[in-house]
Amino acid sequence: MSTKMKYIIFIVVGIVAATLFYNKVFIPKHTFKIVHPTKGDLNKEIFGIGEVGAKNIYAITAQTGGKIVQINTDEGKWVKKGDLLVAIDSIDLPKLIEEAKMSVYKAKSELKATQKELDSLRSQKSLAKKTYERYKKLKEKAFVSQAEYDKAKADFDTVSANMKATQARINSSKTEVVRLKKALEALHVKLSRYKIYAPVDGYVIAKEAEVAQSVLPTQPILKIVEPQTVWIQAYVDEKISGDVKVGQRAVITLRSQSNKKLEGYVSRIVAQSDAVTQEREVDVSFYAVPTPFYINEQAEVLITTQTLKNVIKIPAYLIVYKDKKAGVWIEKEGHAHFLHVNITDITDKEAAVKNLDTTLRLLVPDKTKKSLSEGMRIYK
Numbered sequence: 001m002s003t004k005m006k007y008i009i010f011i012v013v014g015i016v017a018a019t020l021f022y023n024k025v026f027i028p029k030h031t032f033k034i035v036h037p038t039k040g041d042l043n044k045e046i047f048g049i050g051e052v053g054a055k056n057i058y059a060i061t062a063q064t065g066g067k068i069v070q071i072n073t074d075e076g077k078w079v080k081k082g083d084l085l086v087a088i089d090s091i092d093l094p095k096l097i098e099e100a101k102m103s104v105y106k107a108k109s110e111l112k113a114t115q116k117e118l119d120s121l122r123s124q125k126s127l128a129k130k131t132y133e134r135y136k137k138l139k140e141k142a143f144v145s146q147a148e149y150d151k152a153k154a155d156f157d158t159v160s161a162n163m164k165a166t167q168a169r170i171n172s173s174k175t176e177v178v179r180l181k182k183a184l185e186a187l188h189v190k191l192s193r194y195k196i197y198a199p200v201d202g203y204v205i206a207k208e209a210e211v212a213q214s215v216l217p218t219q220p221i222l223k224i225v226e227p228q229t230v231w232i233q234a235y236v237d238e239k240i241s242g243d244v245k246v247g248q249r250a251v252i253t254l255r256s257q258s259n260k261k262l263e264g265y266v267s268r269i270v271a272q273s274d275a276v277t278q279e280r281e282v283d284v285s286f287y288a289v290p291t292p293f294y295i296n297e298q299a300e301v302l303i304t305t306q307t308l309k310n311v312i313k314i315p316a317y318l319i320v321y322k323d324k325k326a327g328v329w330i331e332k333e334g335h336a337h338f339l340h341v342n343i344t345d346i347t348d349k350e351a352a353v354k355n356l357d358t359t360l361r362l363l364v365p366d367k368t369k370k371s372l373s374e375g376m377r378i379y380k
Contacts (some may be wrong), residue, residue: 001242003283008034014042017334018025020226022051023267023296025295029176029241029370030369030370030376030377030378030379031367031369031378031379032331032363032364032365032366032372032378033148033359033363033364033366033367034331034363034364035314035315035318035359035362035364036359036360036361036362036374037245037312037353037356037357037358037362038312038313038314038358039311039312039313039315039358040227040306040308040310040311040353041308041309041310041311042184042308042311042313042347043304043306043307043308043344043347044243044304044305044306044308044347045301045302045303045304045305045347045348046236046240046241046243046244046302046305047236047301047302047303047348048234048235048236048282048284048300048301048302048303049234049235049277049298049299049300049301050232050233050234050235050281050294050298050299050300050301051104051232051233051296051297051298051299052230052231052232052233052254052293052294052296053228053230053231053232053233053282053283053295053296053301054181054225054226054229054231054295055226055229055268056200056225056226056229057205057223057224057225057226057295058199058200058202058220058222058224058225058226059220059223060085060086060196060199060220060222060223060224060240061217061218061219061220061221062086062088062196062215062216062217062218062219063193063194063216063217064088064217065215065216065217065243066088066089066090066091066194066214067088067089067212067213067214068087068088068089068209068211068212068213068214068215068221068329069087069088069089069211069212070084070086070087070211071085071086071205071207071209071210071211071221072085073085073207074087074204074207075122075204075205075206075207076201076203076204076205076292077203077204078201078203078204078205079198079201079202079203080119080198080201080223081199081200081201082197082198083197083198084196085196085197085198085222086195086196086212086221086222087171087194087195088194088196088308089198090191090194090196092144092193093190093191093194093226094185094189097184097187098185100180100184100186100187103179103180103183104177104181104184107173107176107177107180107257108177110173111174111177114166114169114170114173114265115170118163118165118166118167118170121159121162121163121166122163125156125163126157126253126351128152128155128156128158128159129156129290130293131156132152132153132155132156133150133290135149135150135152135357136152136153138249147243151309153238158308159373160207164208165224167345173276174209177256180239188317192217194229196221198224199224200226201226201227201319202224202225202226203224203225204222204224205223205224206220206223207221207222207358208219208220208221208281209222211340214315217274222287225295227289227291227293228289228290230281230285230286230289230293231264231267231268231284231285231286232252232264232284232285232299232301233281234281234282234284234300234301235274235277235279235280235281235282236279236280236282236303237278237279237280238273238280238334239270239271239280240271241279241280241282241304243278243306244266244269244280244282244303244305245266245269245305246266246267246268246269247265247266248265248266248268248303248305249263249264249265249302249303249304249306250263250264250265250284250300250301250302250303250304251263251264252264252284252286252299252300252301253299253300253301253302254290254297254298254299254300255297255299256294256297257290257293258299262286262288263287263288264284264285264286264301265284265285265287266282266283266284266285266303267283267285268282268283268284268286269281269282269296270282270283271341275325282301282303284301308345308352308376311344311345311352311355312356312357312358313351313352313353314341314350314351314353314354314356315349315350316346316347316348316349316350316351317364318362318364318365318366319341319343319351320332320338320365322338322342325340326341326343327339327341327342328341328356328362328363329362329363329365329372330361330363331362331363331378332361334377334379335371335375335376335377335378336363336372336374336375336376336378337374337375338372339356340355341353341355341356342354363378
């Protein structure tokens with residue numbers, strides 16, 4: 001092959017390589033994605049992370065010591081208010097209650113007998129009074145002796161005294177009946193403490209004891225959560241927590257449902273911040289509690305603290321700084337130009353600006369492409 005032919009081949013290869021480089025490397029490096037400003041509402045949002053909790057979690061505890069003989073539910077089960085949850089061995093209380101009932105019955109019977117005795121004494125008193133009054137008149141006319149008069153008077157006085165004694169016994173019997181009834185009621189109350197019922201409708205979230213286990217008074221056995229009080233106990237940096245208000249809208253993301261956004265609202269703000277983390281607890285309630293839910297599950301919240309209506313907005317990632325001035329890169333007549341922007345508000349996703357319109361062609365910076373510079377050629 002001649003030298004001339006070699007040069008020709010070398011030139012052709014160079015031209016092909018230059019063409020490929022221009023089309024496959026140079027032009028792609030100068031080709032940027034174009035976006036336009038949009039007009040709409042801008043939500044200022046605060047991010048928080050926390051876990052699923054609840055305002056009302058009921059600890060079901062033993063009211064008296066003893067051995068558990070029955071547990072009628074388990075973790076994750078739904079219970080209704082009034083359902084029997086736990087039964088503890090009441091030992092001899094039922095026998096004591098039967099004995100107390102018999103004592104009450106006996107006291108009532110004795111009271112009735114004493115009242116009947118009082119009724120009999122009333123009849124005797126009426127007769128003795130008539131006899132005494134008759135003998136008194138006869139004595140005044142000297143028709144009866146002093147001894148007969150004294151006997152009639154003594155009989156009347158004796159019946160009156162017996163009536164007073166019987167009335168005292170009746171009063172004592174009534175008191176005894178009341179005392180025995182109170183003792184019986186106390187035994188019933190004590191017996192009721194050996195059975196534990198559900199205080200509300202809800203889910204059992206913890207089971208902390210087993211059948212045949214001996215428990216002490218106030219020892220936890222179950223925990224029940226009231227579903228409608230389930231919320232997210234989120235934590236927000238103290239520096240930005242001042243913008244959070246009760247009632248503000250929030251979006252909740254649960255770890256178990258990361259692709260689903262749940263609607264909620266701020267229902268409580270704890271007044272005191274954590275002394276160590278400098279975070280404030282913000283409780284976010286659900287508009288509709290998801291089922292199933294898992295207490296202590298990790299969750300994220302995005303709280304909307306303010307909504308700017310009908311503003312020009314751009315993606316926050318488009319904002320760059322040049323000579324300490326914020327601006328964006330725009331494409332005009334095939335070249336890149338830096339344009340200063342007047343930012344009125346900004347979030348981690350979007351920024352509201354004043355001096356842009358929706359017709360501008362905004363360049364999206366790309367680290368994989370050539371760095372944007374003033375007047376740089378832009379290919380479409």
